[in-house]
Amino acid sequence: MDQQRRIVRPAELAKASHMRPGDPRITLLTEVSGLRKLERVYNEVGDRHGDDFVRVLLEQLGVHLEVDPDDLARVPKQGGVAFVANHPYGAVDGLALLHVLSGVRPDLKVMANFLLQQLEPLADSFIGVNPFEQLKVRSSFQGMRAALQHLGEGGALGVFPAGEVSSYRTELKAVADPRWKAPVIKLIRQAGVPVVPVWFDGSNSFLFHVLGMIHPDLRTLALPKEMLRMKGRKVRIRIGRPIPAAEVGAFTDTERLGRFLRAKTYALGSGVQVRREQFRPLRFPKEPKPIVDPPAQELLEQEVAGIEDLKVSTQGEFDLYLAPSER
Template sequence: MEKEPYKFIDVEKVIGSKSEKFLRIVPKFIIRYLKRILHEDEINSALNRNADKKGLDFVNEILIEFGTKIKVVNESNIPRTQKAIVASNHPLGGLDGLALMKVVGKFNPNIRFLVNDLLLNLENLKEIFIPINTLGRTTKETAMLLRKIYESDNLILNFPFGLVSRKRRGRIEDLEWKKSFITKAREYQRDIIPVYIDGKNSNFFYTLANVRKRLGIKLNLEMFLLVNEMYRQCSKLITISFGKPISYKTFDNRYSDADWAEKLRRHVYQMAINPDIDFVV
């Protein structure tokens, strides 16, 4: 008898684990809508097909599943052996991270990616992902793990905004970059490789994010659209531009780490026009 496919994503189970009472009273069409927008069947099928794949092998297979095409600008700036921090904008919320891992991992497989701790539920990428608690304080265990990673020879990938880019003044861009990657670069003597990824989500995604903010709703409602946004990106081209390495010695006391982070964020968006631009203070 053929084994029933495992359900990695089970909307009803997740809701029931939070509130069995709510699961009993919520209309079935709401459940069906959530299943559809989270692509429960498609995601479970893809994960089952690639259940035996781990790390970069899994990344490559998922990008094939989505038909993702990648164009790389300034490939020579990708570190081969150098300890560094790769700092990038985060326009898409899924495929951009996978594409970045694929491209960098091709030249340096010893990569670690700082991610929202919720993503550790994706077992296939546990060997690459390093958890960051974006909703609360960092635990002692996480702090020790981060120290170990920064002291290692691993190449560290990072989305300093920590969230997907938003639409501001008509432009798709990350908002405030967290300063920690600047602090760590200096502390552990790691140069920074700035990266610009070209891409955008649907207008509905940005509209929902802006409306939620105006209404004062703290729950990140647009987050639930990210899987659907991934499927909207099927068979599309992702262009990744690697900027010139920036020495950790650059980040001195002329500015605060928060100011340095903002300067680097602006530099990344200037790379959209000129990928070869120098980081000028």
């Protein structure tokens, strides 16, 4: 009997690929998607735990992380804090976040889905949200509640508010996260904790984005293969300055807060400065300010009468004049 640990059970893969359980194509899909090879890597290092497991797994995958020590020095050493990050690669993002921050915040838990939930050595490091369910579904709701409780107890939480991996956005003509999910932004605001933006540089392969343009499910099924393609890849990570809880709480609109946090995150990859004032709602004065009094109608009539010889055309009630300024 096969004693190998599975990352994704056949029934879950069937659900993700919209096939019936037991469909013979699932075995083929396991091979083609790279899941089988990824599971072999997993079983080679699965006897380790915690950050030791993450370190060795990243080594086996050939992924090298690059982070500035000055960035790590900004991370709050204690108290509730939320780390928000873009999601360019997939499971590697969650592993990298754990590995980079665990030395500063050993209490870090990451809201994760799909592959990461299945890694038994990291069961205590992830709070699961099922990507194939709506957040109102019980299992995902419990994950959100557990995340809020962890923050309330002074813990550190890492989230990828996009809820899915970055893909080619036709409206932007670039690879980027989709709109960040409102329930995650609401959770952050409700927690009342500082927020630290984290930026992962890079993206998945060109083929990954082409498959995603054909169908989103193809993009999801390609994620294991993308992890295997990262061998020799250097992933640069930037960590921003903490955004005070008061500044986060000043946003009463979830959509604006999401755009603000997203902009702060993406700015780490560009050097652009983002301020809260740029995301304030437009405010119009209750009473209009007075403007200059209009000129007397008689005066206007006299001026028009003086340029009758410069009339160009007439259309209904309207006359068109072409006159030099001295007239």
